[in-house]
Amino acid sequence: MNATFVVIGGGIAGVNCAETLAFYQPEREIVLVSESSLIKTVTNLLALTQNLTTFNVEEASSNELSSKYENIKVVHGKLNKVNDKEKYVIINPDIRINYEYLCICIGARPKLIPQAKDNPYILGIRDTDSIEYFIERLRDSKRIAVVGNGGIASEIIYKIQNTDIDWIIKDNHISSTFVDPGAGEFFQSSLHKSFKTTEESPNKRMRYDEESGSKSGAALGPDWYKHFQIKGASELPPQVKIHYKSEITDVKINPDRENPVEITLNNGGEINCDLVISATGVEPNLNFEISSELQLSSLNEIMVNEFMQSSLPDIYAAGDVCHANWEHAQHWFPMKLWTQARQMGCYAAKCMSGALNKEEILQDFCFEIFTHTTKLFGYKVILLGLFNGQKLGNDYEILFRMTKEHEYVKLILQNGKLQGAVLIGDTDLEEMCENLILNQLDLSSYKEDLLNPDIDIEDYFD
Incomplete structure (x- = not known):
């Protein structure tokens, strides 16, 4: 088989990479290799702020992806070998796929x-x-x-x-x-x-049976x-x-x-x-042969640069299997999360498409600030920036407000500027906090009122 783009992995990083490639390169052949006949797709994507999104992850038959995008072909199988010199991969023992660009998104396994x-x-x-x-x-x-x-x-x-x-x-x-x-x-x-x-x-969600x-x-x-x-x-x-x-x-x-x-x-x-x-926790799922040596992190992750490229030509990686080996923005850091797997998969596709078209690619803005939303113990949880004082040592102060069984708000400030936030419950403060982290406004004069429940502070900074 021959394809311009080969993406390995049926998880969020791999599927989003393939879908984004289909958007940028509708005329090019794309092969997605999934070990399972079920793939993970993002549904109900909702932007809460400029950078913060919430979404559901649904299981779908891999046939749905092929029917949705004419130029995506899904192959079921396990990656056995990568030959980076002749630019082909071996799936199972006997399927050979030649590629121009390869993205490895095989995720991680439980540790x-x-x-x-x-x-x-x-x-x-x-x-x-x-x-x-x-x-x-x-x-x-x-x-x-x-x-x-x-x-x-x-x-x-x-x-x-x-x-x-x-x-x-x-x-x-x-x-x-x-x-x-x-x-x-x-x-x-x-x-x-x-x-x-x-x-x-x-x-009532549709269920699929695994082959x-x-x-x-x-x-x-x-x-x-x-x-x-x-x-x-x-x-x-x-x-x-x-x-x-x-x-x-x-x-x-x-x-x-x-x-x-x-x-x-x-x-x-x-x-x-x-x-x-x-x-x-998890550990990278690197259980395949490769003809040249990949640069790996101390945790056995594939090292990628700011364009999601590995140390080998035309081989990219995204999601849990890779390590972001570039100088990180002040308020961003890597973490093994669904949100980052989706962001990395989409961005890797953009970079591969740019490489094919010989276009200059600027790093995606999602890597400017750490954002994550999840649900813990029935509460909505939003984490922004350096939410636990990461990178700040002990040189920061905390403002927090808590109403038992209702909300928990923690703001991290350094030199009067907001560096991170933890928002638990329906606080409606996420957009304000994200903007204050990004624009680094000096809040020294507002400090006492930032979390005053009698002041509609998000409207003040709108």
Whole structure:
């Protein structure tokens, strides 16, 4: 097969890259290689501010992409080899695709705890198949342990019903990937909300069945938990026990016991449960051969420059598999998130199209400021700029306002200028905060009034 552009990966980065290429180059042949027959597509894209977007991620049959774009062909298979000198890839053992430009968007795989090897009682969660297997195993469980403190761990804890949970985290507060101890405390009351006993509305979303024999699917979307009922075997409302500053040192299995899994923690604590969920982050999915050496980061990610180019000619990368190896803007930094995977995929397509047309490409404005929106424990969460004081050392001050079970607002200021913000709940402050971070207006004279609830501050700075 021959194609101008070959994109490897059926996740958000790969699919958005292919779709953007189809927009820029409607006459050119594009091949998208997906290991799964299901791909991840962005729907309901909504701009909250100039740079902040919210969207849903839906599963779709790969045939939908081919029918939507005449110049996109989808090939099912796994990337085995890249020959950068002769410019072709080998998919599975026997499919050869010649390319002019290649973009690698194969994402990342779950980084499981060391004790997970060959242990059927320890599950990693990554794609739809793994979450459905987890739900099936959970039906017979009265007590489980969840290891990890990021987005997926927080969502699982909030969503699970009828199962007691031991939450094992190495930090001193919950959801530390995104928020500070104050916001972690704000979320605490949500762990026992009556949400867990309410009736679920039926899932009316169209479902697709995976073709047999597929090994791996794309990662879960940001709203994956909305479409599943996650219930255990207990008759009572779930109890959540948090083990702070804890890590697992040993796991023993005794199938004859009521709770077959016995966990030992580094602080000497012991937990008996039915199942362990490992949600401790991801690592790059680099499991293919390449004829020349790619420049990789210390975490085994593909290093890319400000045009998403790798160290090899005409090979690009986007999403979780790559590392942004350029001088970052003051208020932006890379993070393994759906929002950045989408941005990188679209931008990589723009850069490849520009290279083909020999056009000058300016770096996308989305890399000027970090923006992310998600939902944690039922609350809308918006993160802007240096939201946890990243890059600032200890030289900054914090303004914050909290109304229990309603909102949590934290502003990061340095030298009187806004550098970052955490907005939890329906605050309607995101546009104002983004603009103040970008224009670096001196707020020294307004400091006392910025979070005064009696002043409509967003209209003042409109």
